[in-house]
Amino acid sequence: MSYPSPSSAKPTAAFVGASWAALLLGVVSFGVGLWNATMIASEKGFYAVVLVLGLFAAVSLQKSVRDRTEGLPVSALYMGLSWAAVGIAVVMLVVGLVNSGMMLSEKGFYGLAFAMSLFAAVAVQKNVRDTLQFRASSPDGLRSEAYGADDRG
Secondary structure (H helix, E strand, C coil), rough: CCCHHHHHHCCCHHHHHHHHHHHHHHHHHHHHHHHHHHCCHHHHHEEEEEHHHHHHHHHHHHHHHHHHHHCCCHHHHHHHHHHHHHHHHHHHHHHHCCCCCCCCCCCHHHHHHHHHHHHHHHHHHHHHHHHHHHHHHHCCCCCCCCCCCCCCC
């Protein structure tokens, strides 16, 4: 029995669904927590921006690492910036939570929702890329018209 190569394996529907569910749960939980928080608007904005930065940085880092693994050129500067952006987002969240007047349980809630969202964003990006590569490598040439030939996820 032959198995597909990792680069052409299509992610299972269960993994795709679980990844999207985790991302939505993490982001919605974080957002609802901010919406209902008693903190001032600028503090809510700070935490919202940290989440957006973290999500973007995690996806960018995943893509960079995957590109390098597949032999695609990724500059050391971009790779370093991706790592730095993830680190900055995490440090900003930790510093913000440590210096906030929130209860420890609230701090833990935001930390867990943030971590879950970042992990899920990486999983969703992986699934998107694996699906695109599977479509590109399928024997019958099935490709979605929504993606160009140069789109690598």
